[in-house]
Amino acid sequence: MRLPYYPGCTLKTTARNFDQSTTASAKALGIELIELPRWNCCGTVHALAKDDVMHYLAPIRNLIRVEEMSEQGQVDEKKVVTACAMCYNTLKRANTVVNEDQEKMQKLRDNMEKEQPYGGTAEVVHLLEVLRDWGWDKVADRVEKPLEKLRVAPYYGCLLLRPRGSGIDDVDNPQILERLMDALGADVVDIPFKTKCCGAYHTVQMKEVVAELSHRILDQAVKAGADMVVTACPLCEYNLGPRQEEVRKVFRGFGSIPVVYFTQLMALAFGLEEATGFELNNPDPRPILREKGVP
């Protein structure tokens, strides 16, 4: 199956490991992710003010690319696959708004006269949803090296689940990452703060506050005996991973725990070690993986 794929900006720079492990592990399952031609930044956050139409231009322009790809027969469905939680949320909400509000849709078309008009037929999905529809048993069948004895704590963050109606799973007790980890053979560790905010963009100007919030989440994972935290958002990964240096400045007793993307564990379990890109993660998850004999 060929599906359009929107990587987003950060997956091309600091989160290259997320990008390469996404395309490689999807391909191993028979899902070919074809990157949109001429895609642009989605804007990272949904425009919440009701009169703000300008900020829909960026996400909707990407969805025009999806319709073009479909018309040219490059993809089998108009479902654009995202891996980044923030891209997913921004594209999905913009799509919902313009489809529900024809006035806004018309305004957008008028402002993008060089583009073909957006038909509203693209659908925005997250890779985890694609995997769920594909079937966990099929994912499990593809596993070559089960992640036995590896204890992983799923962390969802905000935008995969909220607000109501935009999420990929139950807002209070999501299970989609847990099911994936089960399929890969890992042990799931549940932490109460798996849907609490890591501080998001405040990491730029209030890193002490982010350290505080990240510590609450990471500390629960450490105390629950997790070997690593698994996530689907490059901003969560940054706040929970590299920001552990800030955490240790405030909480002297805190050690460290690796934070990885769910696709990296998929690539590892599928025997695609060259696509895992663990060398970009900080803290480095490889020592604990070697210690656990995984894979």
Added chain:
Amino acid sequence: MLKTESRLTYRPRPENASFKAKVEELSGENLNLCFQCGACSSGCPLTEEMDLLPSKVIRFVQLGEMEVLDSKTIWVCSTCFNCEVRCPRGIDIANVMEALRQLMLRKKYDHFSLDSLDAEELRELPQIAIISNLRKLTA
């Protein structure tokens, strides 16, 4: 000494009503629905950094009190939508916070400037952090 009647009666000024209407228009939320249960505040992960609890921000807007725009809270909110899924009245509080920020940003107020970061910090931060920060906190 105030007369009993005027002590017990809250008299909104016309500008209070227009401020409330403006916030409702920008946010798309009906603030009369809020009955001050505090569920938003109890679920908010950032209240320790706030001067007004989220539920109090809503109360200020209900009363049309414009000084809420000077509150730290509207800039501390990280738009995590935890309040939105908790609210029993179906108010998207994150939209109200955004409306209040927009009222400031549209007067060319910048809450933050990248100039305050040194070159190394700027290099290290993923662009997802920088872009979302600028989208939320700058005009």
